Amino acid sequence: QIETVSAQEILDSRGNPTIHVTVSLTNGVIGQAAVPSGASTGENEAVELRDGDKNRFGGKGVLKAIAAVEGEIASAVAGLSALDQAAIDGAMIALDGTPNKTRLGANAILGVSMAAARVAASSLGLPLWSWLGGCGARRLPMPMMNVINGGAHADNGLDMQEFMIVPVGASSFAEAVRFASETFHALKALLHERGLSVSVGDEGGFAPRLSGNDQACEVIVEAIEKAGYEPGKDIAIALDPAANSMWRDGHYELRGAKMLTSNDMTALYGRWIDRFPIISIEDGLAEHDWEGFAAHTAALGDRVQVVGDDLYVTNVQYIETGIRRKATNAVLIKLNQIGTVTETIAAVDVCRSAGWGYVISHRSGETEDAFIADFAVAMGGGQIKAGAPSRGERTAKYNRLMAIERALGDSALFANPFASRGSGE
Numbered sequence: 001q002i003e004t005v006s007a008q009e010i011l012d013s014r015g016n017p018t019i020h021v022t023v024s025l026t027n028g029v030i031g032q033a034a035v036p037s038g039a040s041t042g043e044n045e046a047v048e049l050r051d052g053d054k055n056r057f058g059g060k061g062v063l064k065a066i067a068a069v070e071g072e073i074a075s076a077v078a079g080l081s082a083l084d085q086a087a088i089d090g091a092m093i094a095l096d097g098t099p100n101k102t103r104l105g106a107n108a109i110l111g112v113s114m115a116a117a118r119v120a121a122s123s124l125g126l127p128l129w130s131w132l133g134g135c136g137a138r139r140l141p142m143p144m145m146n147v148i149n150g151g152a153h154a155d156n157g158l159d160m161q162e163f164m165i166v167p168v169g170a171s172s173f174a175e176a177v178r179f180a181s182e183t184f185h186a187l188k189a190l191l192h193e194r195g196l197s198v199s200v201g202d203e204g205g206f207a208p209r210l211s212g213n214d215q216a217c218e219v220i221v222e223a224i225e226k227a228g229y230e231p232g233k234d235i236a237i238a239l240d241p242a243a244n245s246m247w248r249d250g251h252y253e254l255r256g257a258k259m260l261t262s263n264d265m266t267a268l269y270g271r272w273i274d275r276f277p278i279i280s281i282e283d284g285l286a287e288h289d290w291e292g293f294a295a296h297t298a299a300l301g302d303r304v305q306v307v308g309d310d311l312y313v314t315n316v317q318y319i320e321t322g323i324r325r326k327a328t329n330a331v332l333i334k335l336n337q338i339g340t341v342t343e344t345i346a347a348v349d350v351c352r353s354a355g356w357g358y359v360i361s362h363r364s365g366e367t368e369d370a371f372i373a374d375f376a377v378a379m380g381g382g383q384i385k386a387g388a389p390s391r392g393e394r395t396a397k398y399n400r401l402m403a404i405e406r407a408l409g410d411s412a413l414f415a416n417p418f419a420s421r422g423s424g425e
């Protein structure tokens with residue numbers, strides 16, 4: 001039974017305040033969790049409650065969310081069984097009473113939801129992945145690792161937000177991390193040789209001033225080769241253009257190419273898929289462009305995984321619309337877009353029943369908390385996106401996954417989720 005709930009203001013990886021929650025049970029067991037925060041957020045995401053008091057953290061303080069946790073939420077969940085995640089989350093949703101968790105804050109609610117899952121696992125003596133995933137959970141996710149940052153995550157003038165490597169040829173999670181790390185360092189050396197910056201963006205990828213978006217793909221292919229791997233076969237490329245940020249008045253605006261239509265954008269990606277070993281494209285179009293997305297997926301969906309992030313915001317209602325409209329064929333899953341563990345699992349369930357892929361994802365503002373590592377194994381979809389193989393808040397997730405793989409021993413499963421699609425070449 002839950003006895004007390006407390007919260008504290010801590011810093012995220014961008015140095016902004018976020019919320020850290022502790023749930024204590026009557027038997028003395030505690031569970032803790034920290035909430036991440038996005039920068040290129042979807043319009044319909046659950047609301048992150050910030051104080052707005054310019055005298056503290058430029059208005060970004062989370063004391064109101066903490067007050068909600070320690071006041072109303074603590075009273076509402078006290079006495080509930082920590083093992084009943086749905087009841088805890090349901091009580092908070094009802095207490096909040098708004099569609100987007102605007103009253104209490106999705107950050108407040110999610111912190112309690114995640115900490116409750118942790119305390120339940122601890123009280124049963126189970127690791128989190130096993131508690132949330134059941135005894136069948138044994139699949140490690142294929143990582144998509146962001147090695148070049150642009151868009152809202154860097155100030156290098158690159159339009160597209162994320163250029164990721166996917167070690168599809170690795171035979172274990174630990175090997176995937178090694179493939180990615182070696183490629184990351186080969187890329188660093190290449191950028192350095194060319195006099196380009198090797199400082200990193202919000203998600204740990206490099207943020208060089210390249211002259212065009214396609215140059216990011218070019219240099220990544222070179223880095224893969226330089227590291228001794230075969231592009232496409234050993235290591236493929238995934239993109240998150242986060243096209244919301246290129247959307248202006250019904251058109252897409254890229255450096256040097258103004259006023260592109262959705263069809264122009266889709267054609268551009270098509271040409272890139274011809275040239276580079278791309279296997280997945282997330283948010284290739286903007287979140288309002290439902291019609292564009294249907295055409296985009298009809299054109300590219302057989303060649304690559306088409307992932308919706310801002311379009312769905314991990315909300316069952318929008319994912320169901322996407323399935324009906326064949327808008328994409330996969331979904332990005334972020335706990336803080338919707339605000340409870342229960343609703344996030346419901347979003348995954350909808351993807352599974354549609355036969356769609358789903359990628360468990362971090363946010364650009366992260367903490368040391370590796371909750372999503374356990375969550376990815378529990379959900380079993382075989383895909384995670386957690387940033388570069390560098391920076392502590394990113395490596396916390398990958399290191400945790402290597403520990404889970406080791407704990408699983410012979411029963412660990414690591415399979416390439418893209419095998420049935422071909423390498424994308």
Ligand code: PGA
Nearest residue numbers: 038039040041242363364
């Ligand atoms: P965000 O970006 O966490 O800044 O929203 C991540 C993404 O777009 O996938």
Ligand code: ZN
Nearest residue numbers: 240282283309
């Ligand atoms: Zn995204």
